[in-house]
Amino acid sequence: MNELQPQKYRNSCLDRGLLVTMRDGELTPEETEQARAHLAACPDCAADERSMQTASQEIYELFTLLGPSQDEIPETQPVLLALQSRIEVESRREESHAAASYSTGSNIRLF
Ligand SMILES: [Zn+2]
Numbered sequence: 001m002n003e004l005q006p007q008k009y010r011n012s013c014l015d016r017g018l019l020v021t022m023r024d025g026e027l028t029p030e031e032t033e034q035a036r037a038h039l040a041a042c043p044d045c046a047a048d049e050r051s052m053q054t055a056s057q058e059i060y061e062l063f064t065l066l067g068p069s070q071d072e073i074p075e076t077q078p079v080l081l082a083l084q085s086r087i088e089v090e091s092r093r094e095e096s097h098a099a100a101s102y103s104t105g106s107n108i109r110l111f
């Protein structure tokens with residue numbers, strides 16, 4: 001019963017770079033529409049977007065507390081931090097796997 005989810009949605013999951021670009025309003029209207037349609041149809045990506053926005057918001061609030069010049073913050077900084085926090089969450093979630101694969105030293109995934 002895979003037909004509930006159209007093939008095109010399953011083949012075009014959004015990556016985090018695209019989610020960040022959309023959050024920053026830098027996608028074309030057409031791309032934004034496609035991304036939103038995918039988010040509506042794909043719970044995985046929707047959850048991804050929500051967690052990313054939450055993380056980014058917390059980071060932006062932190063920067064706001066730290067200094068008045070948040071307009072000058074490079075866009076890569078919140079993205080990297082969001083990625084880092086995601087990696088931490090995932091490695092905690094996969095603790096048993098991590099313990100097993102850590103010894104090989106060759107199983108590090110960023111995504
Ligand atoms: Zn997806």
